[in-house]
Amino acid sequence: MERACSHPVLIAEEGEKFERGTVYIGEPGQHLTLAARSLGGLVDDPDRQHRNRTVDLLFRSVARYAKKRVIGVVLSGSLDDGSRGVAAIHEAGGLTMVITPNSKLHRGMPENAIGYSGPIDVVGSPQTIAAAIVEAVARGDH
Numbered sequence: 001m002e003r004a005c006s007h008p009v010l011i012a013e014e015g016e017k018f019e020r021g022t023v024y025i026g027e028p029g030q031h032l033t034l035a036a037r038s039l040g041g042l043v044d045d046p047d048r049q050h051r052n053r054t055v056d057l058l059f060r061s062v063a064r065y066a067k068k069r070v071i072g073v074v075l076s077g078s079l080d081d082g083s084r085g086v087a088a089i090h091e092a093g094g095l096t097m098v099i100t101p102n103s104k105l106h107r108g109m110p111e112n113a114i115g116y117s118g119p120i121d122v123v124g125s126p127q128t129i130a131a132a133i134v135e136a137v138a139r140g141d142h
Contacts, residue, residue, distance in 0.1 A: 005023060007021050007022055007023050008021075008022050008023065009022075009023045009024075009025060010022060010023070010024055010025070011024075011025060012024040012025060054081065055074075055077075055081045055082040055085055055109075056081055056082060056083070056084045056085040056088075057085075058085065059072050059082065059084075059085020059086060059088060059089055060084070060085050060088045062085075062089065062094075063085070063088040063089045063091070063092040063094060064088075064092070066092070066094065067092045067093055067094065068092065068093035068094055069094070070089055070092065070094035070095070071094060071095045071096075071097065071133055071136060072085065072086050072089035072094060072095070072096050072097070073096075073097045073098070073099075073129060073133075074086060074097070074098045074099065074109050074110055074113040075099045075109075075110070075126075075129075076099065076108065076109060076110065077108055077109030077110075078108045078109070079108070079109060079112070080107075080109065080112035080113075080116070081109055082109050082112070082113050083109070083112045083113045083115075083116035084116070086098070086113045086116070086118075086120070087116055087118050090118040090119070090120075090121075091118065095121050095122070095132075095136055096113075096118075096119075096120045096121050096122075097120065097121060097122040097123070097124075097129045097132060097133070098110045098113045098114055098120050098122070098123050099123075099124070099125070099126060099129065100123055100124055100125060101114070
């Protein structure tokens, strides 16, 4: 994965301080959450209690600490994961974005996030979302 990214990619460790320009990922069977200036914790889930709905855990924790400085983006997926987390980001004053749904066959994460609760700030193509992120960061809003 690191070869496809210009930033270092690290397996997250509980309580680890964030380094700017570093990508953090979780081990399979663990879910990332955020605390005030570090990874808040790795939620072990050997019984798969959270199943495939782990983005909600991350988005809710980010909303709790980052408030209006967070940008939550739902790009793809086949369940409703992300819907509650994006709603939490919206409620905290953050910016919410969802890729334009393109599947007529089944509802996935983008459709569910759009239909869940609260308005989505940007719905569009990957290019539209990227431009909106750049604009929000340049303004200093997020």
